[in-house]
Amino acid sequence: MEKRKLVIAGLGNPGKKYDNTRHNVGFAMLDRFCESLGERFSTSSKSAVAKHLRENLSIFLIKPLQYMNLSGSSIAQLLRSNGIDSDNLVVIHDEIDFPYNRVKLKFSGGHAGHNGLRDIIKHLGTKDFHRIRVGVDKPENKEDVADYVLAPFSQSEKKQLDAVFTEVQTILDTWIQW
Numbered sequence: 001m002e003k004r005k006l007v008i009a010g011l012g013n014p015g016k017k018y019d020n021t022r023h024n025v026g027f028a029m030l031d032r033f034c035e036s037l038g039e040r041f042s043t044s045s046k047s048a049v050a051k052h053l054r055e056n057l058s059i060f061l062i063k064p065l066q067y068m069n070l071s072g073s074s075i076a077q078l079l080r081s082n083g084i085d086s087d088n089l090v091v092i093h094d095e096i097d098f099p100y101n102r103v104k105l106k107f108s109g110g111h112a113g114h115n116g117l118r119d120i121i122k123h124l125g126t127k128d129f130h131r132i133r134v135g136v137d138k139p140e141n142k143e144d145v146a147d148y149v150l151a152p153f154s155q156s157e158k159k160q161l162d163a164v165f166t167e168v169q170t171i172l173d174t175w176i177q178w
Contacts, residue, residue, distance in 0.1 A: 003053075005084045006176060007060045008033065009075050011093040011116040013150075014065045020158070022136035023149040026092040026116075027063050028161070029134065029168045034061050036169065047074040059176065060084075069115035072123030079124070090130035090175055091120060092168065094149060098135025101160050103167040105175065106131045132171055134164060 010030025018024050034041060034050050039061070041048035046066060052059040060082065064074040079089060090105075093116055098104065108128045111117035121127050139148040153161070 003056055003058045005058045005060070005082055005088060007062060007075070007079060007082075007084055007089045008172065009062045009064070009071075009089065009091045009120075011068060011071055011091060012063065013067050018150070020152045021150050022094050022153060023068060025094045025134045025136060025164075029092045029132075029165055030061055030063055032165050033169060033172060037061075047078070049078065057176070058082075069119055071116040072119035072121070075120055076123035086124050086126050086129045089124075090132055090172070091117070092132045092134065093117065094136045095133035096136060096138040096145060096149065098133060098137070100135055100137040100157055101164050101167075102135035103164060103171065104133050105171050106133060130175065132168055134168065 008030065010026035012018060012024035012027030037052045039050040039052050041050045041061070041063065043065070046064065048063040048065060050061040052061070060078060062075060062078055064071040066074065075089070075091075079086065093114060097112065107130050109131075110127065111121055117131070120129070136149065139145060
């Protein structure tokens with residue numbers, strides 16, 4: 001029996017200056033999930049990848065290391081080189097249309113202005129993949145969105161990240177079991 005293959009991608013921007021920012025919540029959640037599996041990322045110039053093996057399952061974890069708006073090529077390459085369909089992909093990303101710490105799993109749909117999702121859709125040639133949308137809230141003024149998502153979490157938001165991760169992990173565990 002051939003192993004089932006899944007890909008979990010976390011979105012963010014590379015570099016220390018983006019650590020702990022709202023836009024990098026996908027990286028943060030994937031880092032914690034990788035650690036919970038007892039795995040480590042191997043880093044190349046384009047991505048950080050880890051692989052977790054279970055009885056009849058291979059789980060690839062990927063953090064594209066280009067900027068957010070160039071996330072799609074690394075993810076598409078990983079899927080293609082391993083013969084994995086897009087419906088076996090879940091992408092963890094920040095969601096400004098949700099209040100802080102709301103988490104929701106969604107299948108398919110548009111990019112809603114999210115440049116990382118836009119690039120993934122472009123490189124995969126389909127919208128048909130799963131997304132874990134992690135609410136980071138939005139600024140009152142629409143013009144401030146870029147500055148807002150690239151700003152660090154507030155102290156009160158940082159205190160809630162454990163609860164956010166617990167919810168993301170529960171969704172991932174359920175998704176993996178499908």
